[in-house]
Amino acid sequence: MMYLSVRDVAERMSKSEETIKRWLRSGKFPNAYKVSDKEGWRIPESDFLNGQAISPPQPEQTSLFTPQQRSHSDDNDLIILAYQAVTLTTPTDELLELFTSIGIKRTLELLLVMQQSPTKVKNPLGFFKRAIKENWTPSTLPERVNRHRQNLEERLGYQSNNQSQPFPFYNWLEGDSN
Known part of the structure; x- marks a missing residue:
C-alpha cells in the first residue's frame, strides 16, 4: 500500500496543506495516521482516491463572484x-x-x-x-482613548460632552501659556 504526505495530497488536489490538515482532523481520511510531529501525516492512497469525491473543484465553482x-x-x-x-x-x-x-x-x-x-x-x-x-466597520474605526487623561478629567469634574470646563485646566509641566 502506498502512503502520501500532506504536501502530496495538497498538490494533487490543488488545495493548501492547511486544508488537508483540517480534513485530517475532521476524519475525512479515516485510515491516515500521524508518524510524528517532524514527519507529519501519512495518508493511504486508497483514502486519497476515495477523498477525490470530496473536493476537486470545477473551474466555475471557484469564482469569487458567485457566492x-x-x-x-x-x-x-x-x-x-x-x-x-x-x-x-x-x-x-x-x-x-x-x-x-x-x-x-x-x-x-x-x-x-x-x-x-x-x-x-x-x-x-x-x-x-x-x-x-460593537459592529465596527472600516468607516467607523474605534478611537484610542487616553485613559490617564480621561481619568484626570473625570476627577476634575470635566464632562467630555460639555466643552466648557468648570475651571481652567493648568498643566504645570507645560508652564504658563500666557
Missing part, C-alpha cells in the same frame, strides 16, 4: 488566506471558527479594521469579538 457556487471549504481557504495576508500568521482554530460563523464578507471588513488600527493588535480574538459586538 452560491462557492463551497464552505473554499470560504475557509479564503478566510485563512486573507488573515495570513493581513497578519502574516495563520489563524487559530478559535479565530477560524469565529470567522466562519460571520462569513467571508464580514471577515474581510474586520481584517480591514484591524489593518487600519493605529496600534498593533496584541489579542486578535478579543479584538474581533469586540469588533463584532
Whole structure:
C-alpha cells in the first residue's frame, strides 16, 4: 500500500496543506495516521482516491463572484488566506471558527479594521469579538482613548460632552501659556 504526505495530497488536489490538515482532523481520511510531529501525516492512497469525491473543484465553482457556487471549504481557504495576508500568521482554530460563523464578507471588513488600527493588535480574538459586538466597520474605526487623561478629567469634574470646563485646566509641566 502506498502512503502520501500532506504536501502530496495538497498538490494533487490543488488545495493548501492547511486544508488537508483540517480534513485530517475532521476524519475525512479515516485510515491516515500521524508518524510524528517532524514527519507529519501519512495518508493511504486508497483514502486519497476515495477523498477525490470530496473536493476537486470545477473551474466555475471557484469564482469569487458567485457566492452560491462557492463551497464552505473554499470560504475557509479564503478566510485563512486573507488573515495570513493581513497578519502574516495563520489563524487559530478559535479565530477560524469565529470567522466562519460571520462569513467571508464580514471577515474581510474586520481584517480591514484591524489593518487600519493605529496600534498593533496584541489579542486578535478579543479584538474581533469586540469588533463584532460593537459592529465596527472600516468607516467607523474605534478611537484610542487616553485613559490617564480621561481619568484626570473625570476627577476634575470635566464632562467630555460639555466643552466648557468648570475651571481652567493648568498643566504645570507645560508652564504658563500666557
